[in-house]
Amino acid sequence: MTLRPSRAYSRNSPGAIPFIGSFESTYQPSHDVDVAETTGHIDRFDQDLDLLQSCGISRLRYPVRWHRIEAAPGAFDWRATDAVMDRLHERGLTPIVDLVHHTSYPKWLTDGFGDGRFPAAYLRYVEEVARRYGWIEEYTLFNEPFSTLMLCGHEAIWPPYRRGMENFLALVSNVLPAVAEASRLYSELLPGARHIYVDSCERHTAAGPGGVEITELANDRRFFVADLFLGRHLDRRRPFLQKVIEAGFEDLLTMAPGRIDVLGLDYYAHCQWEFSTWDSGIVPTPRPTSLRDLIVEYWERYQIPCMLGETNIRGFGPDRATWLKYTLEQCEGAREVGVPLDGFCWFPFIDSADWDSLLYRSDGNIDPVGVYSLDGDLDRQATSMTESFRLAASGAPASALPAFEPQEPVATWLKGFRSQMAHWRWQPPPAGEVGPEQTPGMRIELKIVDGDESPDSCDSRP
Numbered sequence: 001m002t003l004r005p006s007r008a009y010s011r012n013s014p015g016a017i018p019f020i021g022s023f024e025s026t027y028q029p030s031h032d033v034d035v036a037e038t039t040g041h042i043d044r045f046d047q048d049l050d051l052l053q054s055c056g057i058s059r060l061r062y063p064v065r066w067h068r069i070e071a072a073p074g075a076f077d078w079r080a081t082d083a084v085m086d087r088l089h090e091r092g093l094t095p096i097v098d099l100v101h102h103t104s105y106p107k108w109l110t111d112g113f114g115d116g117r118f119p120a121a122y123l124r125y126v127e128e129v130a131r132r133y134g135w136i137e138e139y140t141l142f143n144e145p146f147s148t149l150m151l152c153g154h155e156a157i158w159p160p161y162r163r164g165m166e167n168f169l170a171l172v173s174n175v176l177p178a179v180a181e182a183s184r185l186y187s188e189l190l191p192g193a194r195h196i197y198v199d200s201c202e203r204h205t206a207a208g209p210g211g212v213e214i215t216e217l218a219n220d221r222r223f224f225v226a227d228l229f230l231g232r233h234l235d236r237r238r239p240f241l242q243k244v245i246e247a248g249f250e251d252l253l254t255m256a257p258g259r260i261d262v263l264g265l266d267y268y269a270h271c272q273w274e275f276s277t278w279d280s281g282i283v284p285t286p287r288p289t290s291l292r293d294l295i296v297e298y299w300e301r302y303q304i305p306c307m308l309g310e311t312n313i314r315g316f317g318p319d320r321a322t323w324l325k326y327t328l329e330q331c332e333g334a335r336e337v338g339v340p341l342d343g344f345c346w347f348p349f350i351d352s353a354d355w356d357s358l359l360y361r362s363d364g365n366i367d368p369v370g371v372y373s374l375d376g377d378l379d380r381q382a383t384s385m386t387e388s389f390r391l392a393a394s395g396a397p398a399s400a401l402p403a404f405e406p407q408e409p410v411a412t413w414l415k416g417f418r419s420q421m422a423h424w425r426w427q428p429p430p431a432g433e434v435g436p437e438q439t440p441g442m443r444i445e446l447k448i449v450d451g452d453e454s455p456d457s458c459d460s461r462p
Contacts, residue, residue, distance in 0.1 A: 018342070018344070024348040024352050027103055031362035034065065034104065038353040038364050039351065039374060048380070054390075060349075061347070066099065067105060068081075069081055097139045099141055099142065103148070103152070103159060111159075112158075113174060113175050115174075126182045126185070134190065139190070139193060140195075150168060153171035166249075172249075172252065173249065177256065179229070184256075184258060186259075194262055195260055195261045195262070196262040200222070200266050200271055202218075202271045205285050206275055214281075220238050223301065228252065229257065229258050236253070260302075263302055263307070264306075264345075266308075269414065286416040291331070292331075292333035295330070295331065299334070305342050306339055306340065310346075314355075316407055317384045318430060318433055319407055321388040321401065323414075324392065325398050325403055325424075326398075327344070328392055330420075331344055355367040355369075384404065388402065405426050405427070407429065
């Protein structure tokens with residue numbers, strides 16, 4: 001289908017939020033493969049950039065793949081990265097270089113973010129990047145430090161598969177001071193470039209008295225890593241900071257702060273939980289706060305220009321187009337009340353892979369979240385999401401985008417959001433874009449296995 005706007009829009013108009021492209025390359029150390037490889041992006045690099053630029057995008061989050069650059073300690077191979085960076089430059093694309101995306105560290109760091117070699121190795125690597133690509137204008141030093149280290153150190157979902165408060169704080173202690181030091185280093189090496197710090201944008205609710213304590217703790221915890229990075233709001237009386245002190249990590253609260261130029265807020269429907277007890281809850285919450293109010297809350301706390309660093313929803317093309325309309329409308333609302341909003345990033349531009357197991361397995365399972373969909377041969381397919389994205393990237397407001405009735409399971413996931421969409425004019429999804437043969441109703445595992453179980457022995461049911 002082709003959307004035909006009733007008037008011409010310009011991405012340079014004062015009210016238009018700049019759109020940002022993105023490609024994912026999260027490394028899976030247990031399988032020695034990354035998402036850029038399993039989705040075919042490495043092999044179809046120029047085709048993917050053609051598609052991106054056909055949507056009018058010139059700025060994009062793009063990975064520098066440390067795990068492929070430094071396969072052995074201190075031995076850097078820049079050939080592939082040089083070719084990529086040169087090609088981006090030739091095409092007039094401005095990358096926000098992503099230096100570490102989730103578990104994208106070299107395999108020889110055998111204990112991952114808990115490896116004692118990590119801080120020195122990471123600082124050596126980021127310095128090499130800055131000295132080699134001095135023309136970089138924007139960068140992300142470490143993608144989602146709070147979310148990543150929670151999944152690695154508190155929930156035992158990613159390596160080094162540790163669990164609990166003390167293990168989480170041990171990883172934060174090993175990683176965050178080095179990232180803060182890197183931000184100070186980049187102030188010297190790349191003085192004109194901007195550090196775009198991205199992390200999850202959260203808020204949680206309680207279903208009843210049994211969920212109040214964990215909700216209060218989680219709503220305080222969501223700010224912890226950014227507060228620590230900036231050296232702000234570190235009142236020892238805060239619920240989560242009391243837990244930090246009780247766990248023996250009070251010294252962490254005095255770490256040298258880093259620098260953030262733009263605060264990237266990564267928002268998904270699952271960023272809002274409703275807790276019924278200390279260890280159980282519903283996601284997404286049936287009573288979500290609007291994204292607009294969350295953006296305003298983060299802006300008021302940090303007073304740093306913001307951007308929507310990531311968003312997507314797992315579903316058919318029309319489902320994704322509907323979520324695009326919602327998130328863009330909410331960003332417009334935040335800008336209208338005075339939040340400086342630097343950009344909107346749908347992540348990633350093409351479908352991802354293997355997030356059905358949170359990257360625990362590497363089966364090449366397509367994750368239907370992209371602007372462009374992937375078929376069984378990894379061919380890129382345009383959908384109604386592609387058309388909505390292209391229209392919005394051209395400067396069209398959310399009001400010009402169609403609202404397609406969500407299909408299952410997205411309809412259930414978004415039930416709590418429907419009151420925020422009550423003013424929309426709904427229409428059925430385009431014929432041929434939904435159906436059992438394309439169903440996105442995969443099982444998402446939030447708890448994979450115990451940390452001592454190998455990936456090869458993990459249950460691989462769909």
